[in-house]
Amino acid sequence: MPTLRFIPILIAVVCAEWCTAQAAIIVNSALPVDRQVVVQFVQARETNGTSPATVFGDATQRSAIEAMLDQIWAQAGIDISILPTITPYNSSFALDRNNNTSGDRPIGDFDTIFVQAAAAGVLNNGNVINAIFVDYVPGFSILSENSAGGLASLPGDQITMFTGDSLLTFATGREAIASVFAHEIGHNLGLNHIGTDDNLMAAFSASSERLNASQIGTARSSNLLRVIPEPGAAWLIGVSLVLVGACRTRLPRYQA
Numbered sequence: 530m531p532t533l534r535f536i537p538i539l540i541a542v543v544c545a546e547w548c549t550a551q552a553a554i555i556v557n558s559a560l561p562v563d564r565q566v567v568v569q570f571v572q573a574r575e576t577n578g579t580s581p582a583t584v585f586g587d588a589t590q591r592s593a594i595e596a597m598l599d600q601i602w603a604q605a606g607i608d609i610s611i612l613p614t615i616t617p618y619n620s621s622f623a624l625d626r627n628n629n630t631s632g633d634r635p636i637g638d639f640d641t642i643f644v645q646a647a648a649a650g651v652l653n654n655g656n657v658i659n660a661i662f663v664d665y666v667p668g669f670s671i672l673s674e675n676s677a678g679g680l681a682s683l684p685g686d687q688i689t690m691f692t693g694d695s696l697l698t699f700a701t702g703r704e705a706i707a708s709v710f711a712h713e714i715g716h717n718l719g720l721n722h723i724g725t726d727d728n729l730m731a732a733f734s735a736s737s738e739r740l741n742a743s744q745i746g747t748a749r750s751s752n753l754l755r756v757i758p759e760p761g762a763a764w765l766i767g768v769s770l771v772l773v774g775a776c777r778t779r780l781p782r783y784q785a
Contacts, residue, residue, distance in 0.1 A: 553701070554597050554600055556600060563757050564754040565756075572584055578617070582691070583662065584692060594710070597708075601729065605740055616653075624663055633668065642661060658688060661687075661690070675693050677706045678690070679712070680713075682717060720747060
């Protein structure tokens with residue numbers, strides 16, 4: 530079944546997508562990977578700590594999805610580095626609007642979720658994308674376990690994401706999750722929707738996860754990107770850090 534995405538409400542800085550299972554990941558040839566985006570997963574739960582939102586499943590499922598994300602973004606020379614630790618966030622409002630799951634969730638809840646999450650100290654304040662996994666995505670009605678959906682700042686460093694449990698159990702379902710999440714990352718990197726279906730940033734349906742040259746240029750200009758040192762430079766940096774570390778272990782002897 531092809532991916533289906535939609536924008537329930539079109540506003541200037543937020544875009545949303547929904548999908549069911551799709552065909553295999555289809556991308557352009559990879560470029561040399563010399564840039565990196567770091568992502569922090571935040572898992573919303575009820576305020577009492579129960580009923581956590583689904584993230585990317587078990588270790589095997591998560592590894593498969595992350596590999597697909599890397600495959601998709603390698604065509605732009607970008608590595609997607611997801612931090613290993615998932616931050617729990619006990620907030621019934623973030624998870625499912627305090628158990629109010631009827632109708633479309635107000636799209637304005639997106640900003641409220643992140644304001645409250647920042648106040649709760651659960652966001653990563655480094656130069657990273659914070660992805661909060663929820664059961665009820667702003668701008669959507671409640672989604673089935675056979676679907677995935679996301680809402681992202683455009684541009685920015687914020688994503689709310691729903692992952693249906695059923696999609697995790699089969700290959701094309703995991704591909705659908707990777708496609709939607711990669712699309713949301715695209716919004717964070719400054720990419721808007723595009724008219725053609727043969728593109729990761731298709732507005733309604735996508736027959737592939739391809740990016741064109743203009744999109745790649747835009748994404749690679751994002752201030753969220755970190756430079757990946759060349760192997761030789763990385764070795765020199767490592768040696769320097771070892772030497773500095775050795776010096777630092779001796780400094781306390783000479784401090785008053």
